Amino acid sequence: MMKIDDRPGVATGLRNRTDERVREKAVRSPENSEALSLEETRRLLHELRVHYFDLYDLAPVGYCILSEKGLILEANLTAATLLGVARGALVRRPLTRFILAEDQDIYYLHRNALFETGASQMFELRMLRPDSPQFWARLEASVVRNSENGPLVCRVVMSDITDRKLLEVEKAKLEIQYRQIQKAESLGRMAGAIAHHYNNLLSIVMGNLELAMYALPLGSGIGKNLAGAMEAACRAAEVSGLMLTYLGQTPGKQEPLDLSETCRRSLPMLHAVMPKDMDIEADLPSPGPTINANVHQIQQILTHLATNAWEAIGEVRGAIRLTVRTVFPAGIPVTHRFPLDWQPQDDLYACMEVTDDGCGIAEKDIEKLFDPFFTSKFTGRGLGLPVVLGVVRAHSGAVTVESEAGRGSIFRVFLPVSTEAVIRQPEKTAQVPIIEEGGTVLLVEDEHAVREMAKVMLTHIGFTVLEAKDGIEAIEVFRQYRDTIRCVLCDLTMPRMDGWETLGSLRKLAPGIPVILSSGYDQAHVMAGNHPEWPQAFLGKPYNLMGLGDAIRKALENK
Template identity: 25%
Template sequence: MTKKNNFEQAVAGAHRRLDNLLQRASQGDEQLAGEDSPIELLKEAIAEISISLEETQVLGEQLQQQNNELLATRHLVEAERQRYQDLFNFAPEGYLVTDAGGVIQEANYAAAELLSVRQSYLIGKPFFVFVHLSERQKYRQIMEQLKQQGNIRGEELRICHHHGPIDFPSELNALAICHTEGDLGKLRWLFRDISQRKQIEQKLHEQAALLDITTDAIFVKDLHDQILFWNKGAEQIYGWQKQEALGKIAGEILFQETSPQQVKALETVIEHGSWQGELNKIKKNGDEIIIASRWILMLDAAGLPKSILAVDTDITEKKQLEAQLFRSQRLDSLGTLAGGIAHDFNNILTPIMTIAQLLPLKHPDLDESSQQMLKMLQSNAKQGADLVRQILSFTRGSEAKRTIVQPWYLIEDIKQIVKRTFPKSIDIKTDIGANLGNIWGDSTQLHQVFMNLVVNARDALSDGGNLQISVTKLFIDENYTRSHIGAKVGDYVMITVADNGVGISPEIRDKIFDPFFTTKEIGKGTGLGLSTVMGIVKSHGGFVEVSSQVGVGSQFYVYLPSCEESADQVVDEIPILTGQGELILVVDDEAAITQIIKTTLEIHNYKVLNAQNGIEALEAYNQYKDEIKLVLLDMMMPAMSGEITIRTLQIINPQVQIMAMSGLATAEALLQTTGISIQGFLAKPFAVSQLLNSVQEILAPSSEP
């Protein structure tokens, strides 16, 4: 029982006792006797009043204490209410209290600031008016959900206000407060601006998309080499799908075996935080690839190593192109050197060959032994000339007269030669496609290309085997040209010479086209076969590729530009004719060459003037220009080059007949590089018949009677 009840009962008891005394005092005098005399009643009344006052005092004190306690409780409640109000008002997120219809009754400072209005402005406004037009239907669905479920969590809703520049995405949480009767009462709303979070999410989404778009392989592995992340680029490069790679040990699926370079890379990234270099890795299908790899050490919140981020770029194709380019540059350098040697060699061989042919004509009574020695000299000089010609074919493609060549006819001819001369243990097959088109080139040189290739195949089949030559037509597109040096967009005839012989080891594969490089025994090869192949094919606008595996065999692919023109008829050779006393000016800085040409021409009824250089040639021509029918001069001379000499002669006499000589250039190349027009060209070294026929081709019209 409470103190308030005790107080009320005590007062009621005192009233009852006083009423009893009052009744007794109002009775008749006859009843007032003994103890009920007025004096006694008065005493008793005074005693009752005294007791009641004491009880009232005690109870009053208790009531005062209770009031003090109630007042303290009230202050505490007020403080708590103020604390709640402060928390409500100063919370960093927007708080709203609405009625069941969504009309705002309370709003904190954050809500007013987010909506860019005064706090008082919100009171009485429907929350609905601050929802973006495009999402008001969603707001209605949220209200229905609140009525049915009593709360919502993490809903996104776009907030705006038509009176100001307010427009932001918000995350919305709400709670429905119901009356004791179960009716929907107030709604409590919490909303926050998630613009920054959405921007971060968008940025992360874009970064994730970039990780998948990039062609680089990007993956993360822990310090135990277990793969934690694997992007699309890694799928494309290595062939392992994401679900296959995650959780795998990187070293087990990306390396054939642990290499010292791999161990060094791990030590470096742990010590210095990063590493980059090249690694040899394998794909899912077992193919080996070369990777440019960058590793970055990832740290945890405590700054301790956590994982390694790897970014890998497949540079296999780039490395192959670099090797091809390096090989091409090396061949060009060797070609320049070989070309200079060939020029001097031709000047040496020219008089040797010519003298060996002239001596039997000048001395027909020579004994048989001397004639045999001269034939041997002529044969050896010719071999030397062929060797120089191979060098020139390698260096500059030494062009002869180009005609239309039918590839099927060329290969069939090679096949017949192989069948007649190769061991019977070698089985040769040909596969010639249809509609091949033709090749614009020198049939003799192309014949040499494929003879060199089949001879190499024969040597690789020392114990017998299969040799196959196939011909097909293909179109090379721009994408193919990016990864193949020498290739251009267009139609090509591809001739493949394949064998199942010993193969070529990777260590020497890049050297096989170098001049004078050979793996054959001394005396069994010059090392010029494949370099000649490369030079001739290159001069025809084509390129060569090779693939080989030790113990399996080799395949050489020769690509030559295709043309649709029909083959021309073969032109008969011009017979050797003697002169009719025409005067020819011979200009060369090599005295042996001028002398032997002079002797040859004089034997065949020509008159000759010699000059050692361009200046002497101009002097002689000025003196005898009315008599000189032809000027035969070398293109490479000191003091005044052949080009300047020709141009000066043509100024003196535009009708001058000129035949150039060179141990390097061709007539076509001479015309392209110098732009001069000449009537004939003679390549050193030359035979007597070549010299005389070339002279007759120019002088024949003017030598008629």
């Protein structure tokens, strides 16, 4: 701040007070002498000089007196120390010599206001020291006359506020991070709710489309239209599934994997989808770091990152570099790291790095990269990188971004290293179990349209259907028809009594009753946690006739 008043200058005031103390000492002399002895006067003057030195030169803030043109006329030792220059070398030098060029307009604005209005001024700017980093300073100034009828001078009090500024910057970063975490949580809740309701609606659409296609006579012209509608519905279901992946709710089966080997096996797939003039340079040590992960989802990460790199390079010839290595926690970047609240543990991490020499990413866009549906590409859906974040989140890892507009990008995925041995299992041939069809299924579903569609599908594959719109009604129906009910298909999210509570109540009545839980959420998310009872099968929404039939077969086999 700059403070203006009409009090005498600091140095002048202290000198005046020195003269006053000498005169007072003479008056109080017991000998009532007309003057102090020379020796006593010298001692007193020395005392006052020490006092003056302490008050002025060793003050905790810097003092400067400037001419109207801004030249330093006088400075204390603290000011000289702050500016990193000997006090004598400061005299007759402009103060602007020590002010960062970008901040000099701030200085001139307040200096002009000071001399024009006489009002005190206070401002903050960045100052320079020779051969030292810049520092933040607060300046307070006042204007006075140097002597009676003398020129106006400016007194400046200078304080180093660098530590305070650093704290303010850190606080601002934390506030931004907190807002981003809140935004991510809100997006997560929104994506989860949309996916859940979306899947319920898609169950109705896809189920009715499939039933309509089964009912068509061979050669019907409308079959092509229904097939097109079914294809669009399947693509919508894929988008819904990607939103759940963004939430980290689709971890799937995890097993020990060699990350280098997994990437190496994915290269032919990447080459197949990339332009022929796009080079993929791979540095994959063998053996590579072992991670506990789902192989398909690691391939999904690699595919999305490689596709993102290819689109950033555009139509020109370019190269994508894929690197795998092991890093210590200290080697994981802190800036532009997602999830925002992720912190590394005291373990080794496997790093999968994808680098491109494309267009790069503007600083303002990096924080939005992993938001669902954010895209800077005309043809993009804005779900590739959110899916990467979701898979990384499900594997307790992190992803970092290093980029600059016009200079390419580096995406790094960090996953915990596993100490388990990689086990290569032979592929199993899938076999469809053959079981006796027919019997009665208790269908528990709170949404009428979904319940009607499921009833028609169950009837189509040969079952008699009993209906209940919630868990409490299901218990009543089961008590009445327990001897004829062969299986229960129960929705997870219902009013009054949800799917888990309904499952527990049914098992108390009939411990061996086969139950299928159905939900628009992913199986891993639904099955997380501890429950007293478990279903024989899970059926994700939306589902088709084959998926419904497979779930019933599995439930009846595992009863």
